[in-house]
Amino acid sequence: MALERTLSIIKPDATRRNVTGGINAVIEKSGLRIVAQKRIQLTENQAKAFYAVHAERPFYNDLVQFMVSGPVVVQVLEADNAVLKYRDVMGATNPANADAGTIRAEFAESIEANSVHGSDSLENAAIEIAFFFSGCEITG
Numbered sequence: 001m002a003l004e005r006t007l008s009i010i011k012p013d014a015t016r017r018n019v020t021g022g023i024n025a026v027i028e029k030s031g032l033r034i035v036a037q038k039r040i041q042l043t044e045n046q047a048k049a050f051y052a053v054h055a056e057r058p059f060y061n062d063l064v065q066f067m068v069s070g071p072v073v074v075q076v077l078e079a080d081n082a083v084l085k086y087r088d089v090m091g092a093t094n095p096a097n098a099d100a101g102t103i104r105a106e107f108a109e110s111i112e113a114n115s116v117h118g119s120d121s122l123e124n125a126a127i128e129i130a131f132f133f134s135g136c137e138i139t140g
């Protein structure tokens with residue numbers, strides 16, 4: 001297994017409820033290391049660009065408005081097999097379908113306000129990490 005990095009976002013529903021520490025505890029307990037982290041307010045253009053892959057989906061505009069409705073915490077997570085590992089730790093997109101013990105089962109409010117984002121492939125992880133972080137902002 002290869003050491004990988006993936007991009008995580010703790011979404012505005014979670015920062016609003018002050019549960020970023022609880023989510024980080026689940027992340028760290030799973031063995032993923034938080035090797036970069038910052039709390040930021042996304043602009044509408046940044047949110048649109050980040051989710052451009054979903055531009056044709058019916059929920060796109062609502063998703064963009066949700067993502068700018070409050071601060072987010074963007075993170076780089078590192079572990080063996082980090083991309084798939086974090087998808088497992090996050091749980092299903094719709095929290096109603098998320099396995100017990102996953103972040104979304106424990107913290108998400110709805111299919112939209114589902115507390116966390118995680119990259120869906122190693123290729124997208126590299127693109128998404130570069131969207132938010134420069135090399136010197138990421139440590140081991």
Ligand code: IDP
Binds near residue numbers: 054111112114116120
């Ligand atoms: P993922 O976050 O599990 O990878 P995606 O299909 O990539 O799920 O969707 C991106 C984000 O768009 C989701 O995390 C969620 O916030 C939102 N979203 C996905 N499907 C729906 C929907 O059917 N209604 C409203 N929002 C949705």
Ligand code: MG
Binds near residue numbers: 120
């Ligand atoms: Mg996705």
